[in-house]
Amino acid sequence: MVESGTVLADRYRLDRRLGAGGMGEVWQARDLKFERDLGLRRDVAIKLMHSTLTESDMLKRFQLEAKILSKLNHPHIVRMLDADWHDGQLFIVMELLADQDLGQLLSVHPRGLPVRRAAELARQLAFGLSVVHQRGIVHRDLKPANLFVQPGDLLKIGDFGIARDSSASSVLTAHGVIMGTWAYIAPERWLGTWNGEPTTDLYSMGCILYELLTGETPFAADSMAIIRMHCEEIPAPPRSRNRDIPERLNRLVLRLLAKDPAARPASAAQVAAELTQIMPAWSDWQHLTGAGPGVTDVACSSRGPGHVEVFAVGAGGRISRRDYTEWGGWTDWQDLPAPARQRVAAITSTSHPFSPYQKLAVLTAGGEVYHAWRSAFGPGGESGWTPWRDLPALGAP
DSSP states (O other): OOOTTOEETTTEEEEEEEEEOSSEEEEEEEEHHHHHHHSOOOEEEEEEEOGGGTTSHHHHHHHHHHHHHHHOOOTTBOOEEEEEEETTEEEEEEEOOOSEEHHHHHHTOTTOOOHHHHHHHHHHHHHHHHHHHHTTEEOOOOOGGGEEEETTTEEEEOOOTTOEETTSSSOOSOTTOOOSOGGGOOHHHHHTOOOSOTHHHHHHHHHHHHHHHHSSOSOOOSHHHHHHHHHHOOOOOGGGTOTTSOHHHHHHHHHHTOSSGGGSOSOHHHHHHHHHHHSOSSOSOOOOOSSOOOSOSOEEEEEETTEEEEEEEOGGGOEEEEEEETTTEEOOOEEEOOSSSSOEEEEEEEEOTTSSEEEEEEEETTSOEEEEEEESSOTTSOOEEOOOEEEOOOSOO
8 A cells, every 4th residue: 555655666756645546546746757867846646556456457457548648649638657567556647737627617617617618628628539539549438527627728638547449459348337427428338339439429528518508417317317318318408508508509519419429520520620610719809918019010810729820010020929829828929030131011821720830921022922830839849930931932013
């Protein structure tokens, strides 16, 4: 049995137990090697397997969770940092999350969140879920308690303890055993007709979005009654419980909750795209204060997943940029080097619809065209612009 102060693998000192479940305990720990090597403090979360599970199928499931997390690297998914053994117990090291889970957030909003905030959190869930599904993984336990809300309303998907990996050599769930939380389980899983399709997660997402918008799950009952409701009853439209919900969002929730998996949206990426159209991230006009480019009539903006970029040309041809991200809010104005000595006459930008990648192009008064691009998530997590490159002139004033 471990206790506070225990050092795992000569590296991680357990400081505070955060919780416990059937498979193990979760601790806040200090990364001593990181501190020794770099002189920097790093606190992490450690999921430590119960010692009694070392010879059981639960060990295989714990190992599978580590394998699944090692495949996933995305801003909307809890990040795995390491995995190792301590006295015969497997443990997984993950980023330590701040703030609260979605269940705790809903507990202080019993009638649901403001519609715009609910839709934005669901949009982030859909983006993260699309990456999970692209890796051949089905979460199977999506619920508010497994979704973590960070500063700036950044949502992260966590707890892949009962996830299914299509590349795994065996399915660990015993025949006839339904694992998950009943209020969010899709009907095909109850009926035994599920064949591993990721659309079962979309049904769970529909239940979560319904709760975010109304404060209630689509179905609420004891034991066997809720199974029948999931399989047979049509839920009340969320708009009947909250008139602020736009009709298009109301229809999307009901499509996610369709009994027939084929009637649901085709993918999480499609859900993310539709939520992006329904509730734009930059939805209300705001005065962008700060040391900006000054008065200008040459400006543009572009939008990608979870961010908006604003570019403007100020006095002396200076190009300034500012961006908004769902996890960090608005940045300060920053200057970019001008591509040429001539005055910039026009500027345009574009963002990739499903990745943090942008291009910027300018036209000078002399008819020269230049472009640069950047990726917001480089190999080391850094963001940077390429040097300006010239393009063939337009051949016109």
